[in-house]
Amino acid sequence: MTNIILLGPPGAGKGTQAKRLVEARNMVQLSTGDMLREAKTSGSQMGRKVAAIMERGELVTDGVVIGLIREKLAGAAGGGFIFDGFPRTLAQADALGELLAEVGQNLDAVIEMQVDDAALVARITGRYTCGACGSVYHDQTRPAKVEGVCDDCGATQMVRRADDNADTLRTRLMEYYKKTSPLLGYYYAKGDLTSIDGLAEMDAVAGSIAAVLDGVE
Numbered sequence: 043m044t045n046i047i048l049l050g051p052p053g054a055g056k057g058t059q060a061k062r063l064v065e066a067r068n069m070v071q072l073s074t075g076d077m078l079r080e081a082k083t084s085g086s087q088m089g090r091k092v093a094a095i096m097e098r099g100e101l102v103t104d105g106v107v108i109g110l111i112r113e114k115l116a117g118a119a120g121g122g123f124i125f126d127g128f129p130r131t132l133a134q135a136d137a138l139g140e141l142l143a144e145v146g147q148n149l150d151a152v153i154e155m156q157v158d159d160a161a162l163v164a165r166i167t168g169r170y171t172c173g174a175c176g177s178v179y180h181d182q183t184r185p186a187k188v189e190g191v192c193d194d195c196g197a198t199q200m201v202r203r204a205d206d207n208a209d210t211l212r213t214r215l216m217e218y219y220k221k222t223s224p225l226l227g228y229y230y231a232k233g234d235l236t237s238i239d240g241l242a243e244m245d246a247v248a249g250s251i252a253a254v255l256d257g258v259e
Contacts, residue, residue, distance in 0.1 A: 044069070044122035044259055045147060047129070049225060050155030051218045053166040053211065054240045055247065059155070060124045062248050067255070068121040070114070074128045077110045078102060088113065108137050115145050122150070130222050135229075150258045152229040153251055155240030159215060162241070166206050173199030 044067075048056040060071045081089040082096060088109055095102055107128060114123070129135040142149055168181035174197035179186050187193050190200055205211075229235040238250040 043120075043147070044150045044255055045125070045142065046122070046150060046255070047125045047152045047229075048155065049152060049222070049229075050240050051157060051159075051162065052214045053162050054155040054157050055244070056126055056155060058244065059247060059251055060126050063121075063124055063251070063255075066252075069124050070120055070122070071124045071126055072111060072114055072128070073126045074107060077107070077114070081110055086113075104131075104134055104137055107134075108141055111138070112141060112145070115141070115147060129225065132224055132228055135225055149234060151236060151254050152225075152234045153254055154226060154235060154237040155247065156237050157240045162215075163208050163211055165241070166211050167208050169206055170200050170202045172197055173201045 046069075048060060050056050057073075060069075060073075063069045064071050078092055078096070081092040083089065083093075088106070092102060092106060092110075095106065111125075111128070125138070129138050139149065164182075165180070168183070169178065170180075171178050172192035172195065175192060175195040177192055177194045178184070179200070186200070190198055192198075192200070205214075226235060236254045238247065238254070240247060242250070
């Protein structure tokens with residue numbers, strides 16, 4: 043069982059690579075947002091606590107998120123866990139480390155998907171998807187063969203996310219660098235950090251991540 047953290051700014055492709063690891067290595071993706079949504083409708087004691095917090099419009103505390111992760115780790119199976127979107131701060135990193143030690147598990151690797159900000163902005167702002175089947179396109183790197191028509195399903199429901207614009211992305215990048223980038227130094231000092239090129243072709247990024255995992259298994 044291998045437990046990893048994927049780090050990188052918004053738009054770096056962490057979610058895409060996590061899904062590949064789920065399929066290829068039977069790992070479990072622990073996304074904070076997904077866990078909260080699942081807990082809210084679960085009816086469990088923790089779920090009722092999460093639902094009450096969200097209904098009041100309050101932020102879910104680190105302690106609650108750690109509690110949700112503890113529940114997931116208790117049912118550990120398969121190839122290990124991918125922490126996606128957590129930790130975001132040094133305090134959360136400490137809490138996660140303490141939890142893993144408590145349940146007798148290790149953090150085996152922290153993989154930073156490095157990107158060039160300007161290239162990332164260009165990649166994200168040119169992105170659009172098919173509203174029918176979800177296929178992803180890009181103005182420069184993968185335009186639809188017929189403008190406005192999906193290559194895969196023939197639908198004409200091409201959509202762009204409202205937040206896929208340069209100003210919004212730069213704001214999100216600033217938040218990432220302010221809050222999350224200190225984790226790079228934290229995990230580097232622990233000897234857990236490996237950096238890879240997050241703007242390489244999708245298969246090349248997957249290969250780089252696989253090489254890291256093969257080295258720690």
